[in-house]
Amino acid sequence: MSSMTFGRYSFRDTFVHRLDARNKIFLMILCMVGIFFQFKMWSTSLLLSGIYFVALIILMIISKVSFLGLLKSLSGLWFLIIILMAIYIFIPNSNYHLGVAFHIGSYAVRWDAFCQSGYIVLRLIMMISLAMVLTSTTKPMDMTYAFEWYMMPLKPIHFPVHEIAMTLSIALRFIPTLLDETQRIMKAQASRGVDFNHGGLFKRFGAVIALIIPLFVSALERSEELANAMIVRGYDPKAKRTRYRLLRFSWRDLIAFLLVGLAFASVIILFVADRTGSPLDLIWHFFRVKGF
Amino acid sequence: MGIKVENIFYTYQKKASNSTLALDNVSLNIEENDFVAIIGETGSGKSTLAQTFNALIVPDQGQVQVNDFAVSYKNRKSKKVRNLRKQVGLVFQFPEYQLFEETVEKDVAFGLKNFGEKNEEAIAAAHRALRKVGLDESYYKRPPFELSGGERRKVAIAGILAINPDILVFDEPTVGFDPASAKELMSLIVNLHMSGKTIIVITHDMDLVNEYAKKVFMLEKGKVIFEGTPSELFNNAKQYDCLEIPMVIKLALALKEKGADIDLNKIHTTDDLLEEIKRWRGKHE
Numbered sequence: 254m255s256s257m258t259f260g261r262y263s264f265r266d267t268f269v270h271r272l273d274a275r276n277k278i279f280l281m282i283l284c285m286v287g288i289f290f291q292f293k294m295w296s297t298s299l300l301l302s303g304i305y306f307v308a309l310i311i312l313m314i315i316s317k318v319s320f321l322g323l324l325k326s327l328s329g330l331w332f333l334i335i336i337l338m339a340i341y342i343f344i345p346n347s348n349y350h351l352g353v354a355f356h357i358g359s360y361a362v363r364w365d366a367f368c369q370s371g372y373i374v375l376r377l378i379m380m381i382s383l384a385m386v387l388t389s390t391t392k393p394m395d396m397t398y399a400f401e402w403y404m405m406p407l408k409p410i411h412f413p414v415h416e417i418a419m420t421l422s423i424a425l426r427f428i429p430t431l432l433d434e435t436q437r438i439m440k441a442q443a444s445r446g447v448d449f450n451h452g453g454l455f456k457r458f459g460a461v462i463a464l465i466i467p468l469f470v471s472a473l474e475r476s477e478e479l480a481n482a483m484i485v486r487g488y489d490p491k492a493k494r495t496r497y498r499l500l501r502f503s504w505r506d507l508i509a510f511l512l513v514g515l516a517f518a519s520v521i522i523l524f525v526a527d528r529t530g531s532p533l534d535l536i537w538h539f540f541r542v543k544g545f
Numbered sequence: 546m547g548i549k550v551e552n553i554f555y556t557y558q559k560k561a562s563n564s565t566l567a568l569d570n571v572s573l574n575i576e577e578n579d580f581v582a583i584i585g586e587t588g589s590g591k592s593t594l595a596q597t598f599n600a601l602i603v604p605d606q607g608q609v610q611v612n613d614f615a616v617s618y619k620n621r622k623s624k625k626v627r628n629l630r631k632q633v634g635l636v637f638q639f640p641e642y643q644l645f646e647e648t649v650e651k652d653v654a655f656g657l658k659n660f661g662e663k664n665e666e667a668i669a670a671a672h673r674a675l676r677k678v679g680l681d682e683s684y685y686k687r688p689p690f691e692l693s694g695g696e697r698r699k700v701a702i703a704g705i706l707a708i709n710p711d712i713l714v715f716d717e718p719t720v721g722f723d724p725a726s727a728k729e730l731m732s733l734i735v736n737l738h739m740s741g742k743t744i745i746v747i748t749h750d751m752d753l754v755n756e757y758a759k760k761v762f763m764l765e766k767g768k769v770i771f772e773g774t775p776s777e778l779f780n781n782a783k784q785y786d787c788l789e790i791p792m793v794i795k796l797a798l799a800l801k802e803k804g805a806d807i808d809l810n811k812i813h814t815t816d817d818l819l820e821e822i823k824r825w826r827g828k829h830e
Contacts, residue, residue: 434642440601441643444635445704446627446659463655466645470690 262392268505269316269390274399276506280513281387287520288379292527295368301520302375308516309382316390323382334374341366393425398500416490423479431472438467546612547743548575548598548712553607555593555767567593568604569767575760577711580744582754582775585764586787591747592638594764595714598745599633600626611712631660634710638717640701644689649675652689653703660708667707674707675700678733695726702730712743719750731757755779755791756813763788776810793818 269277288305292298313320342362353361388396401418408414439449442463449460555568567590575581583591596602597609600616608617614629637643646652653671658664675684678699684692689700705713715734719727735757738744748754754761755775763771763778763785771778771785779794790798797812806828807821 437637438643440596441637441640443601444599444630444637445643445656445708446630448627448659463645467643470645471642 261389263317263319263389265317265390267316267390268509269312269386271503271505272390272509273500273502273506274391274395275402275500276502276510277387277391278396278399278403280509281383283513283517284383285380287517288376288383290520290524291372292524294527295365295372297523297527298372301523302372302379305379306375309379309386312386313382316386318382318386318389322389323385326381326385327378330374330377333377334370337370337373338367341370394422395498395500397422397425398496398498402500413490419490427472427475430475431468434471435464435468438464438471546577546711547579548745549610550574550594550597551607551610553597553604553609555590555597555602555604557593559605567767568597570607571764571767571769572607573762573769573772575743575745578738578741578743580738580757580759581746582758582761583745583747583764584749584751584754584761589764590767591764592716593767595635595716595745595747598712598714599630599635601635627660631708632710633712633714634705634708635714636702636705636716636718638720639698640705641694641697643701643704644697647688648686649680649689649692649700650685652700653707656704656708670707670709671703674703677706677736678703679729695722698722699730702733706737710742712745713737714745714747716747717749718746719748719753751779751789752791752793755794774810775813780809797821 352364354364355362397418400421401414404414447460447463550571550573553568553571556564556566558564571594585591593602597604597616598611603616603618603621605618608615611629612632614625644652646655650668650671653674654667657667657670680699689697719730731753734744758775761773761775761778762769779790782788782790793812793815797807797809797818801807806825811821812818
């Protein structure tokens with residue numbers, strides 16, 4: 254399955270690869286939130302997007318993520334872009350800053366619609382690249398450990414934290430196995446004359462059924478076998494266990510944390526300033542509220 | 546007619562750093578109505594080679610001439626590929642995992658219907674194929690997932706037989722079977738061979754090779770390192786360190802060492818050995 258390379262972990266040794274998974278997830282969420290702040294003026298939003306974009310490209314170069322893989326995965330987005338365009342064009346919006354582009358009948362289509370949809374697509378692309386950086390620099394197992402760690406506070410209320418993490422890691426573990434299985438079944442059905450690449454909608458639907466049912470059956474059988482194997486080896490989800498891999502917060506994490514934190518703080522200040530006036534006003538406002 | 550493999554190369558994961566050359570300049574010739582065994586260690590390229598026979602895998606270089614169609618990189622998108630798959634039936638390892646229809650007969654007829662046969666004729670052919678593999682009428686309407694592993698495999702094999710291809714490729718057909726079922730399946734394959742089909746069997750079971758195959762190809766790291774009859778293979782067994790010698794041959798060799806005059810080329814089954822011993826005894830007395 255060569256087309257499934259998107260977001261696969263790549264065995265490299267870079268600064269980003271060595272970061273703690275928990276830290277990486279947190280920082281990525283910060284970045285995503287930062288990206289989603291929208292400013293009053295298009296110029297500010299676009300300028301900031303430009304800065305984000307440059308930062309992202311630098312990040313991708315540092316973490317040696319392939320640009321080609323990103324482009325490939327983005328090539329599927331054109332359909333989304335068209336739908337977004339349509340939505341923004343036909344849903345009236347009161348907040349216009351730019352002029353009229355053209356008329357459809359008596360309905361005025363403004364440049365804002367294009368800006369808005371373009372801006373959304375831009376942000377989506379950035380989100381996807383961020384997610385790709387995360388998944389291709391973090392081992393899936395480390396990622397599940399990180400999720401488990403984040404869910405720890407839920408443990409006292411008997412939320413099945415460990416079980417969920419285990420399920421997640423098993424699911425991740427079996428993705429390649431199921432892909433192999435898919436290919437195997439596709440070949441077997443192709444030998445029986447199924448054509449997965451040609452034919453009309455109805456025929457293709459039939460072809461997919463011939464693939465999905467055996468895949469489900471074998472996945473279910475496999476899961477039963479796995480469950481039995483785990484029980485035989487004394488697996489108990491409630492038991493306390495030690496871990497083979499440990500997550501550690503190092504100086505690298507501190508650097509990354511400070512960098513992203515600083516950037517995020519500046520974006521927040523800018524955002525608030527954009528809404529309320531100037532940053533100085535904001536500080537002034539803050540002190541006044543405190544009663545100084 | 547038959548299969549003519551001409552200098553084919555095939556690499557898995559061409560772009561990746563861990564790419565492996567699965568087939569390395571393989572050339573071989575399989576005559577019509579032959580019974581061929583392909584042997585070799587795991588990862589030697591046997592299954593890859595077999596999949597080139599019906600264009601599931603298309604060689605990067607070279608071609609596989611099957612009847613009047615050449616499987617090659619140039620022809621990989623040709624519409625005749627479907628026609629080829631009708632002529633070359635491939636039974637995968639553990640074929641029981643490819644069943645999906647509601648009833649056994651529907652599943653067996655599935656392939657034929659894909660090749661454009663009408664429903665009633667496909668079902669009739671399915672019934673014939675099911676009888677061939679030894680499943681009677683009581684199975685026709687049963688859901689395949691209800692059956693045992695062995696029965697499911699028989700259904701899957703019937704699914705290929707129903708298409709009635711001229712060339713049948715079996716990838717380790719008896720693996721996981723009990724000896725009786727394995728014997729039953731092999732006699733089915735022999736019957737198919739008798740009825741004029743070309744049979745290609747991929748296997749690790751040397752007893753099976755010795756007993757049934759007329760010609761053997763041995764693969765190692767994507768290259769053909771032996772081509773000939775089973776007797777020739779086992780007579781030169783010392784050259785190939787990983788080769789397991791069949792039980793009967795081992796016994797015959799031991800007898801020969803003790804001074805018995807036994808012609809190894811004639812030994813394919815226990816009966817053959819018995820005949821040879823009788824012949825030798827007769828000469829001796």
